[in-house]
Amino acid sequence: MADEALAFAARKAGHDLPHGWNTPGQTPLPLLDGPSIVDVNTGFARHSVLGLQGLYRDLGKKRKPTTERFVLNQLHRTLYQRVGRTLESLLTSEFGLSELHFSAPTFVARLQGSAAWRARDVHDEYWHPHVDRNNTAHYHYSALLYLAEGGGEDFSGGEFQFMDPEGNFTVVPRAGRVVIFTSGQEHLHRVRPVTQGVRYAISMWFTCDAAMAMPQFLDGKMHNTFHAKREAGKKRQRRHLPRNHRVKAPKDEL
Numbered sequence: 001m002a003d004e005a006l007a008f009a010a011r012k013a014g015h016d017l018p019h020g021w022n023t024p025g026q027t028p029l030p031l032l033d034g035p036s037i038v039d040v041n042t043g044f045a046r047h048s049v050l051g052l053q054g055l056y057r058d059l060g061k062k063r064k065p066t067t068e069r070f071v072l073n074q075l076h077r078t079l080y081q082r083v084g085r086t087l088e089s090l091l092t093s094e095f096g097l098s099e100l101h102f103s104a105p106t107f108v109a110r111l112q113g114s115a116a117w118r119a120r121d122v123h124d125e126y127w128h129p130h131v132d133r134n135n136t137a138h139y140h141y142s143a144l145l146y147l148a149e150g151g152g153e154d155f156s157g158g159e160f161q162f163m164d165p166e167g168n169f170t171v172v173p174r175a176g177r178v179v180i181f182t183s184g185q186e187h188l189h190r191v192r193p194v195t196q197g198v199r200y201a202i203s204m205w206f207t208c209d210a211a212m213a214m215p216q217f218l219d220g221k222m223h224n225t226f227h228a229k230r231e232a233g234k235k236r237q238r239r240h241l242p243r244n245h246r247v248k249a250p251k252d253e254l
């Protein structure tokens with residue numbers, strides 16, 4: 001799915017990038033209506049048909065075993081890493097930051113719309129208003145890169161909206177359009193349901209907490225250290241914020 005999204009973006013930019021689930025001997029199940037979301041660092045994925053999957057390993061006894069996996073090839077990895085570096089330097093310069101780190105999880109999301117589709121459970125309901133830092137405490141800056149055109153071209157619906165009692169601010173996704181913002185309460189937001197077509201987006205998060213930096217190896221091994229790191233991070237954040245912690249005050253500085 002991540003490879004499909006990156007190949008789609010590359011084709012839009014005039015490059016031919018192959019994709020396909022590259023586990024030998026398995027027939028890929030097509031992605032259908034609804035959301036499919038991949039975290040290429042930790043290997044957690046939600047397939048629109050199969051539900052929760054592990055890209056790099058089975059997710060354990062309590063989870064469904066992985067029946068299909070894929071890994072990003074070197075071209076996809078290079079592209080993804082370049083996106084991460086570009087967004088990081090954009091945030092650093094726009095917000096005048098002295099320190100910022102690429103973090104995890106990050107997502108490649110594919111939302112396929114149709115009038116007939118209904119969410120199976122709350123995890124399918126991608127349209128709820130939310131605050132990114134409420135989901136993951138070490139997120140300080142959010143960056144979105146859209147890979148497909150909204151406004152009825154590649155898909156309809158799927159607008160991004162900052163929610164504000166004085167009036168929402170709506171962004172129509174365009175291939176190559178980037179949205180950056182601080183990840184706290186000041187930026188409650190949502191995605192409107194996709195009603196037709198396929199919407200691809202990359203969401204990345206960056207942190208001022210050096211301990212939560214994730215090197216972008218994308219090698220299928222990140223999940224081995226991620227969980228422990230995240231748990232340690234949660235404890236540290238409960239105790240105190242690191243000395244070099246610096247989150248710029250919101251909105252009026254944007």
Ligand SMILES: O=C(O)CCC(=O)C(=O)O
Binds near residue numbers: 109132144160203
């Ligand atoms: O895809 C988008 O426009 C936003 C996604 C988002 O808000 C998130 O992943 O937290």
Ligand SMILES: [Fe+2]
Binds near residue numbers: 132189
């Ligand atoms: Fe979000």
